[in-house]
Amino acid sequence: MSRISYVNGRYVPHRSALVHVEDRGYQFADGVYEVVAVHKGKLVDEQGHLDRLDRSLWELRIAPPMSRSALRVVMRELLRRNRLRQGIIYIQVTRGVARRDHPFPVDATPSIVMTVALKPPPDPLVLETGKRVVSVPEIRWGRCDIKSTSLLPNVLAKQQAREVGAYEAWFVDGQGVVSEGASTNAWIVTRDGQLVTRPTGNEILGGITRASVLELARKEGIELIERPFTLAEAKEAREAFITSATSYVLPIVQIDDAVIGNGKPGSVSRRLFEAYRVYMEGEGAEA
Ligand code: PMP
Numbered sequence: 001m002s003r004i005s006y007v008n009g010r011y012v013p014h015r016s017a018l019v020h021v022e023d024r025g026y027q028f029a030d031g032v033y034e035v036v037a038v039h040k041g042k043l044v045d046e047q048g049h050l051d052r053l054d055r056s057l058w059e060l061r062i063a064p065p066m067s068r069s070a071l072r073v074v075m076r077e078l079l080r081r082n083r084l085r086q087g088i089i090y091i092q093v094t095r096g097v098a099r100r101d102h103p104f105p106v107d108a109t110p111s112i113v114m115t116v117a118l119k120p121p122p123d124p125l126v127l128e129t130g131k132r133v134v135s136v137p138e139i140r141w142g143r144c145d146i147k148s149t150s151l152l153p154n155v156l157a158k159q160q161a162r163e164v165g166a167y168e169a170w171f172v173d174g175q176g177v178v179s180e181g182a183s184t185n186a187w188i189v190t191r192d193g194q195l196v197t198r199p200t201g202n203e204i205l206g207g208i209t210r211a212s213v214l215e216l217a218r219k220e221g222i223e224l225i226e227r228p229f230t231l232a233e234a235k236e237a238r239e240a241f242i243t244s245a246t247s248y249v250l251p252i253v254q255i256d257d258a259v260i261g262n263g264k265p266g267s268v269s270r271r272l273f274e275a276y277r278v279y280m281e282g283e284g285a286e287a
Helices: 024-028 046-060 068-082 152-163 208-219 231-235 267-281
Strands: 004-007 010-013 031-039 042-044 087-094 111-118 131-137 168-172 178-181 185-189 195-197 224-226 239-244 248-255
Touching: 004 068, 010 068, 024 087, 031 046, 031 267, 046 068, 046 087, 046 208, 068 087, 068 111, 131 152, 131 239, 152 168, 168 231, 185 208, 185 231, 195 208, 208 224, 208 239, 208 248, 208 267, 231 248, 239 267, 248 267
Parallel strands: 131 168, 131 248, 195 224
Antiparallel strands: 004 010, 004 111, 031 042, 031 087, 087 111, 168 178, 178 185, 185 195, 185 239, 239 248
């Protein structure tokens, strides 16, 4: 069965899922996106992702290409046509096709595309080993809260991580403060057992998984605080982990050359990994 994608009102074979060369997404990265996990046939945190999509569009003054209810229908239809039960759905909206010129075109219609991809569910094996991150200088713009398709610094950072065999790169600003990962939010557990993650603001993307994990941590009675933390503090931490819709809760056991804790995923990371796995099948699942 060949993969089906959605392009501006049509369900098309993936190989012919095309947009025009003068789409402003292609020319200027003038667009936004969302990635929603599909677990056991259900969308995880759909409402949060669609709320963030609306917010990103509003910030860039791009008109929503369709109503929320229509979008939800298309998402489900795409899952059905692809018989997708485990993976992700990718949604991208751009300002549309127009003759190349920087200011907003007066008459462009926003473009919307959706694709799906297979992806395995959270793998408990990662609790045995964990992953590594490397630090990279924060070189991004001042509106990282907008989920824009303009991801060049993130692409370069992720490549740098891959080249040294690390899973993720953490952006670190001039003051030594960790912003977030190239495609994940960053968390630590301090020596005295406090769970720490940076507050939302213009410097980071307000992760939907981050918000859900914060809520789960509260319910678990884990002591937590939203505050910025430095790379130096992270390297001294008892635990570290990252979250995203595609990485779920992923323990980190090394940051640059520093081994975290005893080099194995710690107990708070394990608890939250498990809590999030349960959440994906229960409360967080939307049919
Ligand atoms: N930060 C960045 C820069 C990201 O690209 C992502 C993934 N979209 C996240 C954080 C995590 O967000 P979410 O939990 O909504 O996937």
